[in-house]
Amino acid sequence: LSPRLGVLNNIPFxxxxxxxxxxxxxxxRNDAARSDIDRFDPNQRGVRIRRGHVAEDGFRGLHRLGPQLKRRIQIQFIDQFxxxxxxxDGGGLFKEFLTSLVREAFDTNRGLWSATSDQAIYPNxxxxxxxxxxxxxxTxxxxxxxxxxxxxxxxxxxxxxxxxSKWLGKQSYLDDLASLDSLDPELAKGLNFVLRAYTGDFEDxxxxxxxxxxxxxVSTTTELVPGGAQIPVTRENRLExxxxxxxxxxxxxxxxxxxAFFSGLSEMVDPRWLRMMNREELRVLVSGTEAPIDVDDLRANTVYGGYHEQDLTxxxxxxxxxxxxxxxxxAFLKFVTSCPSPPLLGFAHLSPKFAIRNSGTDEARLPTASTCVNLLKLPAYSTPEQVAAKLRYVCTIEVGFDLS
Known part of the structure; x- marks a missing residue:
């Protein structure tokens, strides 16, 4: 452990x-250079992913790669026919695949994940x-x-x-008590009553x-300690x-x-690097900041195709x-990039940069997006009301991926 990383792990604040x-x-970047992950492999075949079966095909095609998933992966999408x-795939299709895979596989309806009362997920x-x-x-x-x-x-x-907290290896008793309320409010309320409010006979x-x-x-009973079924809860042991x-x-x-999850995560990212962050910063690292979207920053980092910044549209x-x-x-940012949160260090770090392309003069068409390359395809609408209304509509209904 280098002195710099030691400082970052122990007193990152x-x-x-x-x-x-x-x-x-x-x-x-240093790890990528050492691993030579950008080296072109002429024998690499594209992983074929069927639309509607992204999770299953992704697992079948990529799970065997293990840590080699760090390398550039070529994706070929297969349509419904x-x-x-x-x-x-210059990287954009893989991003579209990855975000689609995450959306499918981390869905609580698939059975691998459960959600707290505030819709935060954890393993089932x-x-x-x-x-x-x-x-x-x-994994x-x-x-x-x-x-x-x-x-x-x-x-x-x-x-x-x-x-x-488990990612950081720092979960404590206080973390458990503080987190239980979001996981199971009724259980947390009952335990809090036992711990702080109950004044009667504990035998009751x-x-x-x-x-x-x-x-x-089917009901099953688990002992919390060896012989726990024979150990009554008393005033003296209620905290335990x-x-x-x-x-x-x-x-x-x-x-x-x-x-299993951490074993896979650790193959990709050194756990010591993650320990530079606290748990809220980890959330930002994964999902972006909750800060308001800075439209001026986005505008300053936008490129155009078929338009000039001075055009009325x-x-x-x-x-x-x-x-x-x-x-x-x-909602707009999610529509064009697949994620509703801005990049951690501003839109200058969005890769590739947000782009707006002229998609023609048919004002009846809706705007579309290629989230794989952060691209908005915007018809040349002639009034501000049209632009605002069409954008609101597509952001509200979450129009899907468009490759054209």
Whole structure:
């Protein structure tokens, strides 16, 4: 561990966050140079991904690569008719694939992830998720998330704070207690009552050092400590009981899933680099900042195709974007880049740069986007009202990917 990294790991708060992000990116650039990941491999075949089967095809084509996922991966999309879509992957198609994969595979409806009351995700605690096949998926998704971080691709995921703490190896008793409320408000309320408010005889509570889970209609009881079924909760041991229950719900139940995820993540990103951040900064590293979108910064880092910045349609576009409220601006950014949050260090660091291309004079057409290259295809509308209305519409309905 170098002295600089030692300082960054142990007292990172003495260095501004944006400086630490730049140091983090430099670590990755150094690693990429050592690994020669940009070297062209003439034998590399494109990974074929069917639209509508992104997660399954991604797992089948990329899981076997292990740490080699750091390298440049060529993607070929297959349309609904089984035909290879036109387009050469210079990196943009892989970004589209990665963001689509994340959207599919981290969806709580797939069974690998659960959500807290504020819709932050963490590994599904059910025993189903601890099966070998599912653990392979967690390892793969750890690599996928690591690949996104490695390549600087922001993804639209919100991880639970207690799960982010595990990335840093710094979860504590206080973290458990503070996090339980978002995971299970009723359980947190009950434990808080036992810990702080109950004044009666603890025998009346009939509690012992066990927890009960129900899966698929079957109840199972787990001892929190050896012989826990025979250990009643008393006034003297209530603090330990509260800790054991919290730790079970937040750590023990997801231990295997988390370990598999972190093994994949660590193959892509050195855990020591992540420890330069606290958990909220990690969230920003993964998903971008919650700061308002700076339209002037975006404008200063925009390129045009078939338009000039002085054109009326472009003037109408920027006026419309400035008139949008913060949520609509985020919706627009998600429409054109696939992520609603701006880059960590500003739009100068968006790669490739945001671009606006003239898509013709048919004013009945809607704007479209190629999120893989951060491109807005904007017809030459003749009035400011048209521009604002069309943009609001496509941002609201979330029109999908367009390759044309």
């Amino acid at each position: 003495v260095i501004p966050f944006d400086v630490r992000v730049e140091i983090f990116r430099q670590f990755i 089984g035909q290879v879509e036109a387009g050469i 605690p059910h025993s189903y998720a601890q099966q070998a096949e599912q653990l392979e998926w967690y 793969f998704l750890g690599r996928v998330l690591g690949k996104a971080i490695y390549d600087g691709i922001l993804v639209d995921i919100k991880f639970a704070s207690f799960f982010l 509570l009939a509690l012992n050092f066990t927890v009960t889970d129900e899966e698929f209609g 009981y509260v800790y054991r229950v919290s730790h079970y719900r937040l750590s023990d139940q997801i231990e295997k899933q988390s370990a 472009i003037q109408y576009f920027w006026d419309a974007l400035k008139s949008f409220d913060p949520q609509m601006r985020k």
